[in-house]
Amino acid sequence: MKRRFLLSSLPLIGFVLLGLNGGSVWAADEAPDALIQRMTKESIDLIQSDKGVQAGDVTRIGQLLDQKIMPNLDFARMTASAVGPAWRQATPEQRTRLQVEFKTLLVRTYAGALSQAKNLTFSIKPMRYAPDDKEVIVRTLIQGRGDPVQLDYRLEKTPGDGAGWKVFNLNVLGVWLVDTYRSQFSQEINAKGIDGLIAALAERNKSNAAGDTKASKG
Amino acid sequence: MATRAALLAAALLLTACATGPNANPHDPLEPFNRSVYGFNDAVDRAVIKPVATAYRDALPSPVRTGVSNFFNNLQDLWSFVNNTLQLKAEGAGNSIVRFGVNSVFGLGGLIDIATEMRIERHPEDFGQTLGRWGVGAGPYLVVPFLGSSTLRDTAALPVDLKGNVVSQIDDVPVRNSATVLNLVNRRSELLDASRMLDEVALDPYTFTRDAYLQRRRNQVYDGNPPDDDQAVPTSDTTVQ
Numbered sequence: 001m002k003r004r005f006l007l008s009s010l011p012l013i014g015f016v017l018l019g020l021n022g023g024s025v026w027a028a029d030e031a032p033d034a035l036i037q038r039m040t041k042e043s044i045d046l047i048q049s050d051k052g053v054q055a056g057d058v059t060r061i062g063q064l065l066d067q068k069i070m071p072n073l074d075f076a077r078m079t080a081s082a083v084g085p086a087w088r089q090a091t092p093e094q095r096t097r098l099q100v101e102f103k104t105l106l107v108r109t110y111a112g113a114l115s116q117a118k119n120l121t122f123s124i125k126p127m128r129y130a131p132d133d134k135e136v137i138v139r140t141l142i143q144g145r146g147d148p149v150q151l152d153y154r155l156e157k158t159p160g161d162g163a164g165w166k167v168f169n170l171n172v173l174g175v176w177l178v179d180t181y182r183s184q185f186s187q188e189i190n191a192k193g194i195d196g197l198i199a200a201l202a203e204r205n206k207s208n209a210a211g212d213t214k215a216s217k218g
Numbered sequence: 219m220a221t222r223a224a225l226l227a228a229a230l231l232l233t234a235c236a237t238g239p240n241a242n243p244h245d246p247l248e249p250f251n252r253s254v255y256g257f258n259d260a261v262d263r264a265v266i267k268p269v270a271t272a273y274r275d276a277l278p279s280p281v282r283t284g285v286s287n288f289f290n291n292l293q294d295l296w297s298f299v300n301n302t303l304q305l306k307a308e309g310a311g312n313s314i315v316r317f318g319v320n321s322v323f324g325l326g327g328l329i330d331i332a333t334e335m336r337i338e339r340h341p342e343d344f345g346q347t348l349g350r351w352g353v354g355a356g357p358y359l360v361v362p363f364l365g366s367s368t369l370r371d372t373a374a375l376p377v378d379l380k381g382n383v384v385s386q387i388d389d390v391p392v393r394n395s396a397t398v399l400n401l402v403n404r405r406s407e408l409l410d411a412s413r414m415l416d417e418v419a420l421d422p423y424t425f426t427r428d429a430y431l432q433r434r435r436n437q438v439y440d441g442n443p444p445d446d447d448q449a450v451p452t453s454d455t456t457v458q
Contacts, residue, residue, distance in 0.1 A: 108417050139441075148338070150441050174436025174443075175429045183244075183428050184420040200420055208417050 032155045032165045033127050036138045039072070040122050062107050074156065074166040075099060081168070082181040083197070086189045094194050101201035102181075108208050122151075133157070136165075149173060244358070245427060251360040255423050258365055262405075267412070270405035284328040285403045289384075291320045291327030293341060296381040300342035304350040309340030344378045345371035349438035358427055366430035 030038075046053070052060030079099045080087040090098065125139040135156050142149045152171035158164065170177045188197040242248050274282070294317045301309035316332035316339065324331045333339070348370055349355065356369030367375070379385050384400065387393040419425035435443050 105418060108414075150436075174433040174441065176432060179432065180425060180428045181420075184424045187421060187424060204417075204420060211417070 030164060032129070032136050032153075033124055033138050035155075035165055036140060036153055037124050040124075040140060044120050044122070058107065070103075072166060074158075074168040075103065077156075077168045078102075078178050082178045083185050083189070083194075084182055086186070086194055090194050094198065097198050098194075098201070101198060101205060104205045105201060105208075108205075244431075246357050247359060251358060251427075252423055254360040254362055255426075257362060258360065259422075261363065262412075266402075266405055267409070270402050270409060273402050274406040274409060282403060282406065285399065286407065287320070287324070287330045288327045289400045289403070290330070290339070291317060291324070292383040294320070294339065295383060296378070297340055297342045299381060300344060300347045301340055303347045304342060306340070306342070309342060312337050312340050313342075343371075343374065344381065345374035345434075346438050348374055355431070355434065355438075358431060366426055368431070368434065371434070 046064075050060070050064075053064065076095075076099060079095070079102050082102065083090070083098060087095070120142055122140055122142045125141065127136065127138055129136045135154065137152055137154050139150070139152045142151055150171070150173055153167050154169040154171070154176075155165040155167050158166055169179075185197055188200050192199070245251065294313045298310055298313035298317060301313055316337050319332045319335065319337070320327045320330060323329075345368075353370050355371070359367050359369050359372050361367045361372055361375075364375075384393060384396045387396065415422055415425065
């Protein structure tokens, strides 16, 4: 177990994000655990019924993300947190580009993952939180093939009525997604600045896309 | 504790010889680690990954599941010992019951009946046992052939190897075959994940290190580590 890389966690990140697929209408006072409960259930149904997702179709997964998942993520905060202090020096245009490239990179993670998500069940661990909490962690356990997978969500309460809770970090098997990018991002920024980071992300996305057209087998 | 003192001494020694002016405080051995990582990666691409791919393509899925179950069952026995050492009654009880059920009713561990019976696995190794009793992880260390580890877990490795039932087999060819089978099977489980790592990481070394350290810490705390500044994004990185 020890030397079983956390690599095995990667495929599930995709599933987690799909778990954020909420309806477009939700009650202002929906509790964060109820929210995760509903989203996880809906996304399992979705995965199991969508042929495109099961085949790992990157375009299809991108569509799902844009329509259903992004509204429930505070993606600006996720990107800002991964970029670190340099975010404050970034121009609005740089921020937008960082978000776009980061999102494309993450979509990549889902594509392979979702095709593996079959026969899943899940459970939510009991949580306690006070009504005035601004941030909470919801812990879930996904059971598919093999060992159960720990998936935790960190949510923040957005100001105002009806906006509800938004997810700003995800934990797969004990690994917080945003944190895992932080050192890599700061390496790039220290070496080549924010534009260097944007270029590195864009380059990675480009070579991934090139790989898709070369070997597009299921 | 003698172990602890020895670990500390070793840590100081290793740190002293590898720390340069630009050393990352979270990874003082980075130059050394990177070269071992490069070596491991080359070995993996040249030998281990092709073998694991051939293994996956040649054997049907139920056979490979049986192999995984078999080695997991042996591991449950060692988890029983470590759960006991950590005074984790539920983990120890589940591990030994799992081992009994699977060994007797699951054809010597080939079939994982215990999971069907909803008896959860509680994998624990000796490195986690040390962590449970307060031994710090020490610096990140990449071990030749084995990959990501920490100083503490590397020190615990000989004990874990001894605790592995496979290493107790007297017949050398059988023992070696079992060890190779276990490694190839494990690697085959990670083929999709490692391909994905190549695609999503900007720097696979850093990605692997950060994810490994977080995950290992999480294991020591059984999925519930205390918050620290690593896990909680600070407010000054928040937008607006």
